[in-house]
Amino acid sequence: MSVMDAEVAATPEDPATDAGSLLSPDQLLAAIGGRLADPLPLISWARELGDLHAALISTALNPRRPSDLTEAALHAEIAKVVDKINSWAAFYVRHSRCARRHTHTFGEVISHVAKSYAEAWWTVLHADCAELRHSAWVHLGEVRDGYAQLITDIRAGRVQLPLGWRGIRHTRQNDAALENDGALAEGTEGD
DSSP, rough: OOOOHHHHHHHHHGGGGGTTTTTOOHHHHHHTTTTOOOOOOHHHHHHHOOOOHHHHHHHHHOOSSSSSSSSSHHHHHHHHHHHHHHHHHHSSSOOOOTTOSSSSOHHHHHHHHHHHHHHHHHHHHHHOHHHHHHHHHHHHHHHHHHHHHHHHHHHTTTTEEEOOOOOOHHHHHHHHHHHHHHHHHHHHHOO
């Protein structure tokens, strides 16, 4: 063993990627389903995303049913939770500059797992077609395995996640808010 290898072996695991920071695939699915009770913020955000994606399915399938939350409001809430996870990940998830780049932020990945979980369970509970139920379950297994590989790659320093951008929808909302603020400011100048 070289001196360099000995130093790497003697270095404790990076605290930014310790076992308490990143949820295992089984922990993530349990958190999304509300079967993991722990005060860690990532667990509560995963549960919240699971609930929001389940509500989104219900709203999309029953558009005439009166609801306090519209699809747009649910998407906005999902974006807020994704942003919280991305902010958390900027501090707790290892960033390796030399690693290959991933296409999605950690919040987007967690949201995708939550969406797949909600859709798979809805399909299993409501679809009459056995093949469709099986396909939904297989897809959730594939998503779970993809998340497991991502966590392995993060811990090994083989992948770097982007920090995030809220996208055009958020940009347009901010532009509208700025225009409204500008119009209000112009309206009060003559007073």
